[in-house]
Amino acid sequence: CITVAAITIAITPLFANMADPIYQWWRKRTKTKPSNSIPMPQVGFKDHVVIVGYGYMGSFLAEAIPNSTPILIIESHPQRVKKAKEDGYAVIGGNATSTDLLKAADLDKAALLIITIPDPIDSTMVQEAVHTINPKLKVMARARSLEHMKELVKHGCSEALVPEYEASLTMMRDIMILLKVKDVTIDEFIQDVRTKQYSPILVRNSNKKKDS
Incomplete structure (x- = not known):
């Protein structure tokens, strides 16, 4: 167990540092971002907080936000979509890397967007798309590594931890x-x-x- 743990600790930074080169390679070979075939609803929110991902971190942050602030969740996993709805939040189900989906979240009227998804490639793509739609929108993001944090900031992220x-x-x-x-x-x-x-x-x- 100790040996496995030691190996895991040793290789984790290696894979984290590989995230940016892999992302750049993938982007060069992909002309368009993934699309979402499901018709996107127009939510009609204003001064709201958009949370991308409703896992442990996303649900915790949603609960911490004051009740007076409108919250919109973007989540691709069916069970998490269901859970977010049961918790009383407005939800758009689908992949947040989709520009059409992000536009449906009324980002031009939002107060803040929080990216909680752990995948460095997806989160960077979301940041890129968000910055294209509304470059003035404040974005806080979860970063996989310090290198990933720098990549997010390079694409317009306000704060990344x-x-x-x-x-x-x-x-x-x-x-x-x-x-x-x-x-x-x-x-x-x-x-x-x-x-x-x-x-x-x-x-x-x-x-x-x-x-x-």
């Missing part, structure tokens, strides 16, 4: 507390590490403020 990386920072903080490191030192260290890793987003947001 790597859940595994954030979890490691939390563990790092807990370890330092157990080792009785001063709180101020811990906070400064964690902030310094986070700032360095998320520098692409900080630079992009800084440039946007200068342009506005």
